[in-house]
Structures are given as C-alpha cells and as structure tokens.
Amino acid sequence: MPAKPAIEGIAEVLKLLDDLRDKGVRTVVRQAVRAGTTVVAKQMRKDLDAKARKARPAIRAKVTGRQRVRAKVGVHVGKKRDRFPELPKRKKPGKGIAGRNVHWWISGTRQRTTKSGRNLGSMPAQQDGLAIRSYNAARQATFLAMRLRAEKALQNLIKRRNKRR
Secondary structure, eight states: OOOOOOOTTHHHHHHHHHHIIIIIHHHHHHHHHHHHHHHHHHHHHHHSOGGGGGGGGGEEEEEEOSSSOEEEEEETOSTTTTOOOOOOOOSSSOOOSOTTTHHHHHHOOOOEEOTTOOEEEOOOOSSTTHHHHHHHHHHHHHHHHHHHHHHHHHHHHHHHHHHHO
C-alpha cells in the first residue's frame, strides 16, 4: 500500500488557532458586530420620516466591551451624541424636529408641565418602534455585512500573524 501523504505545518496551524482563541476572536467579533450595527443605523436613517430629515445624523451606532461585546443603535448613541447643528433662525416660534429632539418625534412624550405648573402638553409617538422595524427590514443585509466583515478581519489577522514569523 502507498504511504499516506503527510500534512506539513500542522503544528503552526494549531498554534495559530490557539492564539486566535483568546484575543483574535474578540477582535473579529467586534468588527463583525460594528459592521452589522452600521447597516441597521443606515436603515433607521432611511426609515425616519421626511418631516424629521434634519435629525438623520442623530441616529448612530456604538459597539463597546472587550470581554463581552455590546452594541447599541439608535438616537443619541455614541460619541458626540449631543452635538448637532442648530436649525436656521425662523420667524415662527419653534425650531422643528432636529437632532436634539428627534427622540420626542419617535417615541412621543407623556403629559408634561413646568415646575410652576404650566401645561406643556404631550406629543404622541410618530414612529414608535422605528428601531425594531428598521432591524427587521435590514436583517438579511446585516448578517451578510457581519459575515463579510468577519471573514475579512480573520484574513487580516492571519496575515498579521504570518508577518510576525
């Protein structure tokens, strides 16, 4: 019987996989989750009503954590979440819906009053459930983006590990 061909370099592959188990996997997961949240945030901006179009930059995504990766997508999420350009001066009172108050537009407000008791009214929710609807609309694209980014990150990680040797 002919001898079975031996696979060379199996020890190096096993060592690489062992290295990836710790830090490398978390890096790949973070990058994949970030790619997915970006897709969902874009879909939320697209789904936001045209009346609130000036507030679209307020919808962002954020990925945190080293050991346990957590992600958020929504209004006023992430860095510089409260910095939005002011709307132009108007003759009529009120500035409209912008980045600073788009959360009122989406989920509404309860009946509000000032400390002195003056009635400020309430605002009904205009787009309640925007986040979950946007996620459902972008679900397939989200998982595709996550998979592609994870593959790319894994390839980059392997290239970096091979350069060190």
